[in-house]
Amino acid sequence: MTFGIGESVMATVRNPARGQQIWYQPGPLTTILGRALGGRIGRASGGWDIGITKVHLFPSPIFTSLKMPDSLSVVTFHRDEVWELPVNAEVLAWSDKTGVEMFRYGSHIMGIQGHPEYTKDILLHLIDRLFNRELIEESIAAEAKTKAAGSEPDREAWKKLCTAFLKGKL
Template sequence: MGGGYGEGEAEGRRFAVLLCAEDSEYVKKVHGGYFKVFVSLLGEEGETWHVYRAARGELPPAEDVDAYDGFVISGSCSDAHGDDQWIRDLLSLLETLVSKKKQLLGVCFGHQILSRALGGKTGRAKRGWDIGVTCIHPSHSTIKQFSSLHIPSHLPIIECHRDEVWELPPNAEVMAQSEKTGIEIFRYGYHVMGIQGHPEYTKDILMHLIDRLLQLNLIQNCHAEAAKASVEAGEPNREAWKKLCKAFLKSQL
């Protein structure tokens, strides 16, 4: 079983993060790892949270799945359209979780892999990398449906991706788009939601990620400079994202 968080507190609901990336040294040192970054965004007192390191092949066994109320699928350095064994195993688990109507919240790679598990298509973004603070636009129907959350029509978020959802799964709905990306958020029923951006990221995490991508020659200097400028100029609406993600994951919509 994955590592725990919050056990021993009042018995409450149980959630798990399926971690699809390795922690960077920076995130480990400053934030205690990506798992803690997610729990600080989504966790509440009385809940129990576990982490499964999916990229290492660690997934909840079938007999444990029913014990959880919801799952968060994280970002990754891998491609959601890839065929590594751990990705195939994750897809199989996600299909099971969808059939059990578990609350599933996918972020970046998680958004793309959920789309794939449901029959959608993913691949390299047609407009290339999107890194920095990007303003996305929820649809009128989304704003209306979730009126109790008071979601603004302009919703800045931290982005860091070069892949995207090309084609929605059957019966899924686009909830938001941006200038670069046609499917920023999608929903499938009331139990699956994918978000292309990173509601859990802080600006410092992104700044260090930009430097790492530059060192690995995955982006050019001009990309890095533009991304850093957008981070300095813009502010992600962390509170709005926190409300939306928590309300969805905890079936309060």
């Protein structure tokens, strides 16, 4: 199977000195990125992960230098995940449901399973849309809305982290 991003990813892997930073973060693209780099992906054994999820950052000088907390909340909206990372990739974060929430490959490629750019309002709209199109059951929609009700995504912290990556500081 060929992916549209495959050539761009592989060109960057072969020649990171070109200065390109690739940040494919939306859930489906993160799994595609993992596969394009040689990892294994598939449907999550736990099914959909929809809501605002606490993502735990692995201890790292990267996060210490940015003064990141131990965990960040992010909008999650996926049912696929990276099962096995590509060789030389590093897991940066995990959640209770997903073992690879964020990874990087060298200093120029990073994937984030969640959606740091989404607000809670966008999430609630997406939940309704999935339910109305009969792509998720009512119980999953209700659970996702309940999960989202009491929290907000840490969008400013994610912005800081992603900006640092794009500036080559991770």
